[in-house]
Amino acid sequence: MDIDDVTRALELDIVFGRIRPRERLVEDELMERIGAKRHQVRAALAQLEQLGIVERRMNRGAIVRDFSVEEVEDLYEMRDHLHLLAVAKMDLPFSRTRVDRLRAIQARHDAAILGARLENVLDSNNAFHDELFDGCGNRYLAEAIRRHAWLSHAIRSYRIADREMLEQARKEHGEMIEVGAIGDRAALAELCTRHIQPSKLAYLDSRVGSDPAFRAS
CATH class of the missing domain: 1.20.120.530 (GntR ligand-binding domain-like)
Incomplete structure (x- = not known):
């Protein structure tokens, strides 16, 4: 599994509603569920953040972006x-x-x-x-x-x-x-x-x- 695979897995989780807007993306939980290493999860979250799908909030870490x-x-x-x-x-x-x-x-x-x-x-x-x-x-x-x-x-x-x-x-x-x-x-x-x-x-x-x-x- 590489970083693109991890990004794809997270993308599918978001698109299919397994992870909802405002839900926290906890690295340890993602590592266990996807079977990825920490640096891969972090890189995937960074890619999704650049695309505007994930955002980071003070004291909450990474979450699925919510829209007003x-x-x-x-x-x-x-x-x-x-x-x-x-x-x-x-x-x-x-x-x-x-x-x-x-x-x-x-x-x-x-x-x-x-x-x-x-x-x-x-x-x-x-x-x-x-x-x-x-x-x-x-x-x-x-x-x-x-x-x-x-x-x-x-x-x-x-x-x-x-x-x-x-x-x-x-x-x-x-x-x-x-x-x-x-x-x-x-x-x-x-x-x-x-x-x-x-x-x-x-x-x-x-x-x-x-x-x-x-x-x-």
């Missing part, structure tokens, strides 16, 4: 803008090669959902969006989209295993391929912005339900 209502709204507003800019820069209609690549990735995503293999669901979902937004032709823009998706990990955790949400995401992926293939830029832009909203709303609803003071944060 304003921060959630700001983050998803930025994601909307990035997605719309990427769609505006894409060459449409999609080439046959791009359509084939997207359909192949989506077939893996479909199979992962049907088999309830959540780690594969996550990986194939990320691969789909990487392939889609790499089509904007601007690698810095595509990287910014990936980074802001990373920042959303803890937010996405509240519904990532929800069957209804997964089915909706699968349906929308298919629609993105179809409207891109016929060159309907407006429809693709609308789908890309609508696609990320359910996880945001689920996070806000869950947090308000469990912590009434959260709405005022």
Whole structure:
């Protein structure tokens, strides 16, 4: 096991809600659960801190980052803008090669959902969006989209295993391929912005339900 493996294990724990926002990340506990050495855990936490997923607080150590209502709204507003800019820069209609690549990735995503293999669901979902937004032709823009998706990990955790949400995401992926293939830029832009909203709303609803003071944060 290397540092990347430890980082990946922690990422999955956060995405799948095994570690929730505001929960402490205690090195000894992580070492035992993951089977890693202390320097590997520390390096992995440092990587996740750089990505904005983990933060360090005085007298508490490392915790999974928590988002206020304003921060959630700001983050998803930025994601909307990035997605719309990427769609505006894409060459449409999609080439046959791009359509084939997207359909192949989506077939893996479909199979992962049907088999309830959540780690594969996550990986194939990320691969789909990487392939889609790499089509904007601007690698810095595509990287910014990936980074802001990373920042959303803890937010996405509240519904990532929800069957209804997964089915909706699968349906929308298919629609993105179809409207891109016929060159309907407006429809693709609308789908890309609508696609990320359910996880945001689920996070806000869950947090308000469990912590009434959260709405005022």
